[in-house]
Amino acid sequence: MGSSSGQPEFDYLFKVLLIGDSGVGKSSLLLSFTSNTFDDLSPTIGVDFKVKYLTIGEKKLKLAIWDTAGQERFRTLTSSYYRGAQGIIMVYDVTRRDTFTNLSDIWAKEIDLYSTNQDCIKMLVGNKVDKESERAVTKKEGIDFAREYGCLFLECSAKTRVNVEQCFEELVLKILETPSLTAEGSSGGKKNIFKQNPAQTSSASSSYCCGS
Amino acid sequence: MVRLIWIPPRIWLEFEVSDGRGRRSESRLHPDKVHEVVSARESLSSDDEDITEDIGYMSEFSCTGERDARSSRRITNATISTLNSGSSDSKSSYESEVYSTPDVNYPTSSTNPRTEEDFRIIPLDVVRSNSEWTPYSPSQAVISKDRACRAPEAGISDLLSPILSVIPDDHEAFWCFVGFMKKARHNFRLDEVGIRRQLNIVSKIIKSKDSQLYRHLEKLQAEDCFFVHRMVVVMFRRELTLVQTFCLWEVIWADQAAIRAGMGKSAWSRIRQCAPPIYDLVFYAIAASVLQRRTLIIEMYNSMDKILRECHSMAVQLDVWKLLDDAHDLVVTLHTKIEHSFS
16 A cells, blocks of 8 residues: 555555643654654744654554644634544643643643544643653543543653653554544545544553653 | 733733842843833823823733733732742853742632733743844843743744844833734734734735646645745744844835835836835735745645645745845735735
8 A cells, every 4th residue: 555666655644633732842742753852942833744754563654743833822723733633632731730721621622623533533641741840730630631531641751752752652553443544544545534433532541651 | 120021911011120039130121211111101001092092902902801000010920929939049040940830839720710821921932932042131141941931922922032132122122012013913813813814915915926826725725825824923033034034024114114104106106117115015025935936836735734844944945035026026016906905
């Protein structure tokens, strides 16, 4: 599938969306994942976009990762980016409690409102675990939230790169387990508009992070 | 201690004078100037119609709740005390300062949760928004990058950073920024009416100039020109270097000043081939930057995300003078048509 010569080859193309409050580290997480670097970044305006190629098992994957601005004033425009996403990563800052409470107050509702894909895999990510002494949200709270909303869950640090790759890999593995999503993302097949399978996001996983 | 505070939606900018407990090194204004600024602020809250009109847009953003100057002062003081509680006393703390107690002080179940998040400390955000930022005074050097990463108001600080970097006095920078935001405020409306209208103008310019490119954009459902959203919001600030930004903005402002001075079309109509001053030159510049890449877009890009990526990677490739030349060419051929359709 998708193995024409000359072109970058991939078996699946998945669209992943990063959402969450302003300043929680969405862009840093993405930069950490795509370029293995960490830097002070300017706040995202509107939306940004990066591509990452991954090989999982024998499957070559192309991830198109959309990094949205966390600020309210850019939300209407960015809402169209939920369309067709196979994975959505909700990011909060473990040192800022409000970014966690806003997940249920704002971001989960945004997903319900804008996501067109019933089977879309959701993932909860608590960022900045390198600042353990400033932690304001416990890991258990994250796990409980993930269980309630049927998401995957990880804590990570874009700065130290702890769990950064795992965030995306776990999400992708889950997408690969969901037939309707793999059918959509397959480079060989047509886009599957109708989703036959019920969501497979009932159980929350809680991977470890080794907070420093 | 004096700080420039950003408090949307009710209150835009606030100079605050501390009770003296703040770090001396953060003081940026001479006490006399502080007094002037405070007086100016107080006169704003009076019924002085001229000044009130000048800052009339402030009230446009008030949606709910009445937060008067007094309560804003209270909030501001709280902010500053929060900042101080987490800051070290060392001047050399620019890189390493740990802002240790920021949000712990925030009530977790506040009845008005937005209050704490609403204020923004602009100089701090400016550091984060502007990679070329070099502090011009010791007072700016104490601003910690770590703090700068908190609660950013994306876009607005991009517009402020060039102003702060050329105007050393806070009070002058403040009023320049107020004047600037009178026009730029439309970019930050929550209902996004302003930004959509502006994207629509860019789209219209592209459609009028290059129907083939426009058809291609339509095919990709990108004719709304969302891919230039960032350029519109911060007027190329993210695509150009600081010096290039000064060039572009000054040309844009010179056009606007010429219009205000009455040097409108009548004077220019006699000079063929010369672009008349135009109020929205920035949209022509944005359209020009897209049109410069027309072949690439038509031949290589088959989805909106690729065009977006191209637009976001223009940073090192843009020649501001070529951009202005192309923009002026577009103005010469299209301005009557475009202005007419939006008047």
